[in-house]
Amino acid sequence: MALVSVFYLIGLLIAMLFFYGVPSDYKRWVLVFFSALFIGLFNFASLFLLLLSSTITFFAASKIRAKKWVFWAMMTFHIVCLFGLKYLFVPENSLGDVAHFQQTATIVFLGVSFYTLQNIGYLLAIYRGQSEPSTDFIAFFTFHAFFPKIASGPIESYDVFGRSLETIGETRFSTANLIYGIQRIALGFFKKMVLADRLAPLVANVYGLESPATGLTLWVGICLFTLQLYFDFSGYMDIVLGSARLFNIRLSENFNRPLSATSISELWRKWHITLIAWLTQFIYYPIVYRMRKHNRVGVLFATAVVFILSGYWHGVGLTFLVWAVWNMLCLWYEILTKKTRVKWSKNTPQWIYRPLSIFITFNVFSLGLLFFRSASIADGLLLLKGVFTGAFLPQSFLNDFVYLLGMGGTQEHLFNFYSTTLFCMGFLLLEKNIYGLFYSEKISSLSLVVLVVLICMFGIFEAGSNFIYLQF
Amino acid sequence: MKQTIFEEVEQIFRTIFEDDSLKIRMDLTADEVAMWDSLTHLALISEIENHFGITISFIQLMAFKNVGDLIDCVEKNLLTKTN
Helix, strand or coil: CCCCCHHHHHHHHHHHHHHHHCCHHHHHHHHHHHHHHHHHHHCHHHHHHHHHHHHHHHHHHCCCCCCHHHHHHHHHHHHHHHHHHHHHCCCHHHHHHHHHCCCCCCCCCCCHHHHHHHHHHHHHHHHCCCCCCCCCHHHHHHHHHCCCCCCCCCCCCHHHHHHHHHCHHHCCCCHHHHHHHHHHHHHHHHHHHHHHHHHHHHHHHHHCCCCCCCHHHHHHHHHHHHHHHHHHHHHHHHHHHHHHHCCCCCCCCCCCCHHHCCCHHHHHHHCCHHHHHHHHHHHHHHHHHHCHHHCHHHHHHHHHHHHHHHHHHHCCCHHHHHHHHHHHHHHHHHHHCHHHHHHHHHHCCHHHHHHHHHHHHHHHHHHHHHHHHCCCHHHHHHHHHHHCCCCCCCCCHHHHHHHHHCCCCCHHHHHHHHHHHHHHHHHHHCHHHHHHHHCCCCCCHHHHHHHHHHHHHHCCCCCCCCCHHHHC | CHHHHHHHHHHHHHHHCCCCCCCCCCCCCHHHCCCCCHHHHHHHHHHHHHHHCCCCCHHHHHHCCCHHHHHHHHHHHHHHHHC
């Protein structure tokens, strides 16, 4: 079921009515039922694997400290789920489509990449003695299956999210949660339908190698994908977190205005936060700790492992590997030059240093995403070559910039180009204020009306199911 | 004992962060020191282990929230060592 659909909103409303309508003891069953329904409507294989994975993890958890083989058997099972099942049943040619972002790839097991990481984290924390096994299977199953978050996260820890589900029966209806939920979902719809989906045809035009643009024009087209991915994924998260709040469930934030970051390392602390936090806690720190006597080598090695794993988690294609290696190199550079950069920042006026750093970070990050989005490395290189072909600056603003990015320049295309870029730029400049208004328990009626009107006027209504991150 | 540990740890901070005027507090966190990232953090831990002749476990390391936690941990490990 697509999150951007009337069907989803009606389902959400019905789930809410049941949740607050039934006695305390049954509230947890309402969440289980609607989560199972949501996954079952997608396909039964997903529901079966999730049930299998949760059940054996739940029962094995209390035995892993005493019996090492149980721990290793569980790790093997989850790693096979993560890297094996994710691709095993996908027909060979559709793997290519994953890389092509055609979004026709068959997702066989919904959410497997997300809940498997939750399971591995849960078992590791128990194995290390940092956490105790759950004794509440319904809470444990809902921790994975909760319908807003099953498909794309956020990746949660059982101690924070799971334990809160154990007492979900005590939840009382609150208007503050309702307002927060509605406003946040509305903003998610806006980000997806007005920003991301209007950027999609412009981006597809550039990455499909159909645009004759070169130089700066092509580079801007390439960078538009960074915006599309951000609005698409963060809009999805707004819908997820807003939906959860309707049930008084507070999920972890996955984004914290990443495009305002002044370095790649800061950006990675603000983009897909729960994935990076998981990798840091369970991969990065254990490696760095073991290699702490080797100082820099340990940190550089751990960074490499984290990014290569992250690349493989996103997809098997070489394009994802190039994306991962590019980010790794950027972080290596930042680790090795930290002292110099702190000195620069102290000696340069902030009104120059900050915007310049944000600008450089955005471009460097977009260069990595060029390979993340390209169909093949050859296509990526071809696009990059195009940027350095001919005159860098467009000769005529209309002919060489607007018409090329606006796909030919018919009235409709130009309108789309101008309105989309205007909305995106406006949104990014006012991002902090917009979140202040919409991530709030106080209702801002006027802003909400304006937002809904904008969605109705400018929203793309056909593409709702195509969230980019559903495929990972 | 804690005061001595505090002063010695402060000296280690000054060496690692190359800042002789750096003053630490029990509630000081990594966010407040520009150069305090995972690289310097591990250098710090490694230096503290060498200086006091102790081993800080991975679980202890992961639980640190501020300088106070670090100093408490050093004190605890020193007490276990002498006992």
